[in-house]
Amino acid sequence: DAKTTQPPSMDCAEGRAANLPCNHSTISGNEYVYWYRQIHSQGPQYIIHGLKNNETNEMASLIITEDRKSSTLILPHATLRDTAVYYCIVSRMDTGRRALTFGSGTRLQVQP
Amino acid sequence: GAVVSQHPSWVICKSGTSVKIECRSLDFQATTMFWYRQFPKQSLMLMATSNEGSKATYEQGVEKDKFLINHASLTLSTLTVTSAHPEDSSFYICSARARRDSRPMNTEAFFGQGTRLTVV
Numbered sequence: 568d569a570k571t572t573q574p575p576s577m578d579c580a581e582g583r584a585a586n587l588p589c590n591h592s593t594i595s596g597n598e599y600v601y602w603y604r605q606i607h608s609q610g611p612q613y614i615i616h617g618l619k620n621n622e623t624n625e626m627a628s629l630i631i632t633e634d635r636k637s638s639t640l641i642l643p644h645a646t647l648r649d650t651a652v653y654y655c656i657v658s659r660m661d662t663g664r665r666a667l668t669f670g671s672g673t674r675l676q677v678q679p
Numbered sequence: 680g681a682v683v684s685q686h687p688s689w690v691i692c693k694s695g696t697s698v699k700i701e702c703r704s705l706d707f708q709a710t711t712m713f714w715y716r717q718f719p720k721q722s723l724m725l726m727a728t729s730n731e732g733s734k735a736t737y738e739q740g741v742e743k744d745k746f747l748i749n750h751a752s753l754t755l756s757t758l759t760v761t762s763a764h765p766e767d768s769s770f771y772i773c774s775a776r777a778r779r780d781s782r783p784m785n786t787e788a789f790f791g792q793g794t795r796l797t798v799v
Contacts, residue, residue: 601788603788605723608770608793608795609792609793610683610685610772610774610790610791610792610793611723611772611774611788611790612790613787613788613789616787654722660786661776661786663709663710663711663775663776663777663778663786664710664711664728664776665776666713666725666728666774666788667713667774667788668725669715669722669723669724670722671722672722
């Protein structure tokens with residue numbers, strides 16, 4: 568799976584949009600971009616994933632550049648409960664036998 | 680959505696004893712489950728892949744005789760930390776991938792809530 572690069576930490580004001588960048592310059596054509604987050608002392612939680620089109624769900628939006636070498640996760644109105652470590656992961660679609668590989672992630676601190 | 684349940688959520692044990700951690704897929708069948716370990720302020724590191732009905736596959740550097748994995752059914756995998764030592768104190772997390780829809784390749788990874796092991 569392709570390697571990803573994320574800033575180690577970011578701050579965001581409560582109520583503002585949080586934009587978390589991720590570089591994945593070696594991504595292959597059949598690899599998806601996944602975002603997970605881990606709130607302190609809990610297991611990771613799925614947020615969103617995409618291949619090349621932008622995606623939106625009830626939690627976040629995912630913007631993928633046209634060359635697919637980078638992406639941005641957007642939390643439109645950050646709350647204190649969004650404080651967590653956010654992981655950008657690149658992986659092929661899979662029947663279920665492939666584990667996800669986690670990088671260092673971005674520690675997002677939402678400030679009141 | 681699919682749920683992965685892990686038990687216990689925390690455990691304290693004496694050095695030299697063994698601890699078993701259970702991971703269950705509650706509403707789907709998981710032929711493959713994954714075990715991760717996470718030390719403070721670090722990322723999740725894959726320890727092993729647990730395959731139903733066959734031997735687990737361990738990552739490099741993970742002692743298979745120390746971390747025993749049993750995947751006896753399609754909904755249960757267990758990790759036993761044998762002869763635990765303080766350096767085994769960590770946050771252990773299991774995961775399984777379940778289909779998002781009818782397409783076999785379209786799976787999503789679900790994670791248990793984790794088990795914090797403290798060896799004293």
